Amino acid sequence: MPAVCAKAAGTVAWQPVAGAMHRRLEVAMEDAAAGTEKNLRGSGVAVLLGQESGQPAPCCPHGPTLLFVKISQGEEVGRRFYACSACRDRKDCNFFQWENEKVSEARLSAREEVNRSCQPSLSHRQNVERYKQFGLLPTSKRKFCQECQQLLLPREWGKHSGHQVLSDLSIAHLQRPSQLLCPLKNKKTNAQYLFADRSCQFLLDLIISLGFKRVLCVGTPRLHELIRLKVSREQESSVKSLLLDIDFRYSQFYTEEDFCHYNMFNHYFFGGEAAHEICRKFLHQEKGEGVILVTDPPFGGLVEPLAFSFKKLIATWRETQEEDHSSKELPIFWIFPYFFESRILEFFPRFSMMDYQVDYDNHALYKHGKTGRKQSPVRIFTNISPSMIVLPVEEGYRFCSVCQRYVSSGNQHCEICNSCTSKDGRRWNHCFLCKKCVKPSWIHCNTCNRCALRDHACESAKAGCFICGGAGHKRSTCPNLSVTDRAGKADRNQKLKKNKKIKMDTVKRPYLKHATFARKKIKNKKKKNALAC
Numbered sequence: 001m002p003a004v005c006a007k008a009a010g011t012v013a014w015q016p017v018a019g020a021m022h023r024r025l026e027v028a029m030e031d032a033a034a035g036t037e038k039n040l041r042g043s044g045v046a047v048l049l050g051q052e053s054g055q056p057a058p059c060c061p062h063g064p065t066l067l068f069v070k071i072s073q074g075e076e077v078g079r080r081f082y083a084c085s086a087c088r089d090r091k092d093c094n095f096f097q098w099e100n101e102k103v104s105e106a107r108l109s110a111r112e113e114v115n116r117s118c119q120p121s122l123s124h125r126q127n128v129e130r131y132k133q134f135g136l137l138p139t140s141k142r143k144f145c146q147e148c149q150q151l152l153l154p155r156e157w158g159k160h161s162g163h164q165v166l167s168d169l170s171i172a173h174l175q176r177p178s179q180l181l182c183p184l185k186n187k188k189t190n191a192q193y194l195f196a197d198r199s200c201q202f203l204l205d206l207i208i209s210l211g212f213k214r215v216l217c218v219g220t221p222r223l224h225e226l227i228r229l230k231v232s233r234e235q236e237s238s239v240k241s242l243l244l245d246i247d248f249r250y251s252q253f254y255t256e257e258d259f260c261h262y263n264m265f266n267h268y269f270f271g272g273e274a275a276h277e278i279c280r281k282f283l284h285q286e287k288g289e290g291v292i293l294v295t296d297p298p299f300g301g302l303v304e305p306l307a308f309s310f311k312k313l314i315a316t317w318r319e320t321q322e323e324d325h326s327s328k329e330l331p332i333f334w335i336f337p338y339f340f341e342s343r344i345l346e347f348f349p350r351f352s353m354m355d356y357q358v359d360y361d362n363h364a365l366y367k368h369g370k371t372g373r374k375q376s377p378v379r380i381f382t383n384i385s386p387s388m389i390v391l392p393v394e395e396g397y398r399f400c401s402v403c404q405r406y407v408s409s410g411n412q413h414c415e416i417c418n419s420c421t422s423k424d425g426r427r428w429n430h431c432f433l434c435k436k437c438v439k440p441s442w443i444h445c446n447t448c449n450r451c452a453l454r455d456h457a458c459e460s461a462k463a464g465c466f467i468c469g470g471a472g473h474k475r476s477t478c479p480n481l482s483v484t485d486r487a488g489k490a491d492r493n494q495k496l497k498k499n500k501k502i503k504m505d506t507v508k509r510p511y512l513k514h515a516t517f518a519r520k521k522i523k524n525k526k527k528k529n530a531l532a533c
Helices: 019-038 105-117 124-136 197-209 221-233 248-252 272-288 303-318 338-347 459-463 483-532
Strands: 044-048 066-071 080-083 096-098 143-145 150-152 214-218 240-245 259-263 291-295 332-337 378-382 397-400 405-408 429-431 436-438 442-445 450-453
Touching (some): 124 150, 197 221, 197 291, 214 221, 214 272, 221 240, 240 272, 259 272, 272 291, 272 303, 303 338, 332 338, 338 378
Parallel strands (some): 214 291, 240 259
Antiparallel strands (some): 044 066, 066 080, 143 150, 397 405, 429 436, 442 450
16 A cells, blocks of 8 residues: 555655656655654654553554654653644644643543544444355446445435435446545655556465465555455365455454454554454464465555564464464565665565566556656565575566576676665666665766766755855854954954945935934914914
8 A cells, every 4th residue: 555655754746757857756755754754863853662661552533652762863762642642733733741641530531432432433244244145136237336445235214315326237237346435645644556457466475486475465455455355266276365454444354364454553453353353263264374464554664663563463364373483574575665675674574675666556656657756766675595486487576596596687797796776766876985786867077076976955054054064054154264364354344344334324325314304394384374363
């Protein structure tokens, strides 16, 4: 469920752009990626996982909240508070509570009432029963309300008479719910940019070729429905899948064994322990063998809570592992933009990034076939050996015999780095000063002491002295500025002030004279009028 950045603190709404504007977008995307997590090191808000004070975290409509702290570089750590795990924007979920705040009973009751009011009107089990009734209807009586995003039974038609309604739904329609449901647009919470058929089919073919029999789909509804379609069409297919997703609308189409309402930012199952047990059993089948986790989180979400949740799923899977197999890892495909690579590697250092470009049906930029900077930045991060992952040659991927992995055609092997270094599909250039390969549009900046776009804003110039680039002083007090220069500058400033004062006096005097003369004239006129009377 991608959303750019990025899938917090500084996300960017992606729109089609060209030329120099696209170069700025290229930097903005990476800054958004860094900005989403940069706050943890500079100034902003940091998430604190596993550092709660012993009391259970309060709940909002999206489950247990997360503990955050406001931090500023060079200052003491700020006050800690709880906020929604899924929504970074207070407009979407306005929950806020200081960590040690004493909450009154009245406020707790009001909060519980709000949480209840935000829950779906029908339970998952009720939706399953409705689906069974809906499936027995003839095609002419199968209707779906586009405004309410709901399958309609005949007795409910009257309530939706003024709404836009799709009629004559076939079994094929019901097997592709992601094409019926309108994608949710919040890039930080849901961000349902759905896999294009090309990418989805590639993922499924890759999963089958690697020998996996079960797929835990975390936020990948289109992959889940493609697996189910394959099972329904091919009797010999033995691949099973379980969908974990925050979008409860899918409960209208899948049973409790096929779908769990789940928040991947706090590892919360809305269905309680029963739903958690379904996930546990799915991971534990065949002693945990033959299962892979595939996830496509919102790009606007923080990486740390996501990694925390995935590690809990890994811990659940490891419950089946014997002591001598404790070093084994749950295979994972984490689909995310390439500019999050460093953050993902912080939590999963054994992961590597594939060159395969994942594209989406309903995204303006992330499309297959684009070239240069317009290519999709979304990649597959995995703990499976890159040599085992075969990318389609017909789409321009080739095998690098030195790196022992498939790379994009533009990703040329660098003899100095001894690696195929490109991340975005273009050929990168080696910078001897940075001692690494960089994007072809970047040049080395001596002020920043790194490579960047030609028209970038220098960090050192913004942060410190304009003359020497040092921090802690401004240009006027720079030690590299001579005493004579400073004295001369002081004299020039004094002369400028004096000239400005003379100029102001010259401008003001005529107006003052005019005002005085006008007052005398009015006074004399009043006297003449009084004498005349």
